Amino acid sequence: MKLTLTAALLAGSALATAATACETTLRSSDTHPDGYPTVIAVQEMGKLLEERTDGRLCIEVFPSAQLGEEKDTIEQTQFGVIDMLRVSMGPFNNIIEETQVVSLPYIFRSVDHMHKVMDGPIGDEILEAFSDHDLVGLAFYDGGSRSFYNSEKPITSMEDLAGMKFRVMQSDIFVDMVSALGANATPLPYGEVYSSIQTGVIDGAENNWPSYESSGHFEVAKYYTLDEHLIVPEVLVMSKSTWDGLSAEDQEIVRQAAKDSVPMMRELWAEREKESEAKVIEAGAEVVTDIDKTPFIEAMKPVYEKHVTSDTLKDLVERIQATE
Structure with a gap:
């Protein structure tokens, strides 16, 4: 599917207007700004929903952490206040056991390896695990590879990290x-x-290229090291109470x-x-x-x-590592 960022943004703008005519407009949250690939993707999903339900369902995306x-x-989202959520996997690590595996450092050998795992039965199993927590797992998006960046010095080895303070997501693994x-680590x-x-x-902190740039973190932390310690997929979920109403x-x-x-x-992510x-x-x-x-x-190892x-x-770790 070919779609430039500019075209996608225009489509997103049109969707915002069209959403007002829908019978039911689902509220979806994203911490990233408007124009970010995850935001555009959910807007595109909304367009597909509107077409396929003859206007019964649409999605309005609230970017830039407007909803929190x-x-x-x-x-x-668990309480049904928000209908949908695109979120990083890290914050789920202390809630849903299965999400811990894909958040492990260096569990994936490459982005292609991650795609093969998450597009297959292992990914389906992890999505299913959300159902026990008042959520419905819908799909996995890319989060790129995450690397360290800082305001002090270039990091060229593990020794350079000693004693430095880094922000991490609120996850025990991180x-x-x-x-x-x-x-x-400072959550x-x-x-x-x-x-x-x-x-x-x-x-x-540590993050991928788009987040490092769109957040402006490069302005205050100009040293970026491609250690690529994490390749963590992101997840799109729906409130179970909203789901049950469909x-x-x-x-x-x-x-x-x-x-x-x-x-x-x-x-869009690769671009x-x-x-x-x-x-x-x-x-x-x-x-x-x-x-x-x-x-x-x-x-x-520890x-x-x-x-x-x-x-x-x-079992999940063994199967992921065995995936070619």
Whole structure:
């Protein structure tokens, strides 16, 4: 599916107007700004829903954390206050056991490996796990590879991380990952990262190219190291109470529309990654690309030992690692 960012943005604008004519408009939250690939993808899903339900269902996306930061919007979606949510996997780690596996450092060998896993039966199993928590898992989006960035110095080895303070998502796995590397983890909402780096509360954070750029973090933390410690998919979920209010026919239409939005999201994501990388480098960010990941990978053994304890998780790890 070919769709430029400009065309997608125009489509999103048209959807916002069209949504007012729908019988039911689903409210969807995203922490990222308007124009971000995940936001555009859910807007595209809304267009598919409107077409396939003859105007019974539409989606209005609230970007830029207008409805709250991710942890808060998860709770709101569970209670049915928000109908849909695109959210990072990390905040679910302490809620849904199965999400911990795909949040493990270096569990995926590449983005292609992640796609093969999440598009197959393992991905379906993880989506199904949301049903026990008043949520319905619909689809997985890309979150790119996450790397460290900071305001102090270029990080060229694990030793450079010693004693530094990094923001992480509110997930025990991410806290333990940073600790295993010799740094100090500070769980913070995404919206507080810029000011926290600016004021010296933290030295930096870790994220993908588009988030590093769109958040403006590159302005206050110009050193970016491509250690690619995480390739964590993001997830699109619906409130179970909203889901239960739909007919069986509309439930199937919603699920398929979510799946159909994934290829476009991935294409937009790949395009946006290149644009974001070019933008931050042009702005003066210093990127470290030549780094030996082996010590980073070996340092994760205690993280796996601590968090991969149940038979369910051990089985998932083995099957993911065996996926070619």
